[in-house]
Amino acid sequence: MSTLKHIFTILAIILTLTSCLEEQDNPLKEGFYAPTCTDGILNQDEEEIDCGGKCDPCPEPVIAPCASSLQDNYISTTYDELDLLTVLCQESYRGGFKVTGNSTGGDFSISFSDDQLPDEDKDYQLRSQLDYYNSEVATLEIVYPFSGSYDSYAGDLYVTHNDGQVLLEFCSVSLRNRQFDITASGRVICD
Numbered sequence: 433m434s435t436l437k438h439i440f441t442i443l444a445i446i447l448t449l450t451s452c453l454e455e456q457d458n459p460l461k462e463g464f465y466a467p468t469c470t471d472g473i474l475n476q477d478e479e480e481i482d483c484g485g486k487c488d489p490c491p492e493p494v495i496a497p498c499a500s501s502l503q504d505n506y507i508s509t510t511y512d513e514l515d516l517l518t519v520l521c522q523e524s525y526r527g528g529f530k531v532t533g534n535s536t537g538g539d540f541s542i543s544f545s546d547d548q549l550p551d552e553d554k555d556y557q558l559r560s561q562l563d564y565y566n567s568e569v570a571t572l573e574i575v576y577p578f579s580g581s582y583d584s585y586a587g588d589l590y591v592t593h594n595d596g597q598v599l600l601e602f603c604s605v606s607l608r609n610r611q612f613d614i615t616a617s618g619r620v621i622c623d
Contacts, residue, residue, distance in 0.1 A: 494553035496590040498603035498617055505533070507618030509574060509582075509607075512537045514618070521549070521598070521622030528562060531600060531620060538576040542589065542600060542620065545569060549622060553592045558584040558605050572605055574616060582607035582614055598622040 467475040469487035477485030484490045496502070505516040519533040529544045545562045556570040560583045563569045572584035587605030591598060600620040607614050 494555050494590050494592050496588075496592075496601035496603050496619075499590075499601055499619075502601055502603075502617065502619035504619055504621055507540060507574070507616055507620075509616040510614040511579065511582075511612075512576065514538055514540060514574070516540075516620065519620055519622065531622060533620060538574060540575070540618075540620075541571075541573045543571045543573075549598050550591055553590075556589040556591065558587040558589050558602065560585045572602065572607065572616070574607060574614075579612070580609050582609045582612075582616075596623070 467473070469476075469478075469482050472481060474481045476487070478487055479485060480490045505519060507514040507516070514533075514535040514537050516533045516535050519531065521531050524530070524547065527545075527547065529546055529548050531542045531549075533540050543562055544556070544567075545565075546567050555568075557568055558572050559569050560571065562571055570589050572587075572589065573581055575581045584605050584607050587602055589605075590601045592601070593599075598621070600622070601618070603617045604615045605617070607616055
């Protein structure tokens with residue numbers, strides 16, 4: 433009798449487990465995938481992949497305030513305008529990354545403490561010197577043939593990604609040399 437009792441107990445357990453596997457939301461059911469906020473899939477009520485809705489809020493987009501007024505590969509300053517002829521975006525520089533370019537009116541460089549451009553949109557503080565311990569800081573330098581070098585000391589640089597290109601945009605950035613202060617706005621494109 434006790435053997436028969438054990439068989440019925442085992443059968444009852446098997447039937448219970450089998451019926452549980454048939455429930456719709458059972459994670460043990462074959463082929464079932466529970467949506468999460470880290471699955472790399474736009475599902476649930478997410479606004480973007482793995483953010484918004486019941487997940488953490490999506491990050492604010494990085495947009496230069498003057499983006500609509502900027503021209504591609506063009507820098508406008510209070511001193512002059514630089515219609516860039518060349519832009520080099522693959523230059524390593526003292527452990528960091530540097531974007532350089534030139535025009536008939538002058539040259540420019542943007543230096544980062546990171547060793548490459550960021551993979552995601554990012555806002556940098558423009559300062560006069562790089563801080564290799566702070567990946568949120570970049571520098572902008574504009575060099576004119578007759579008035580010399582102007583270095584950024586205040587402003588923001590917005591790095592965004594658009595159709596396979598990396599846009600570096602800045603609005604009314606403050607630069608100075610030993611005698612004068614100027615402001616600059618521009619957009620530089622790295623392909």
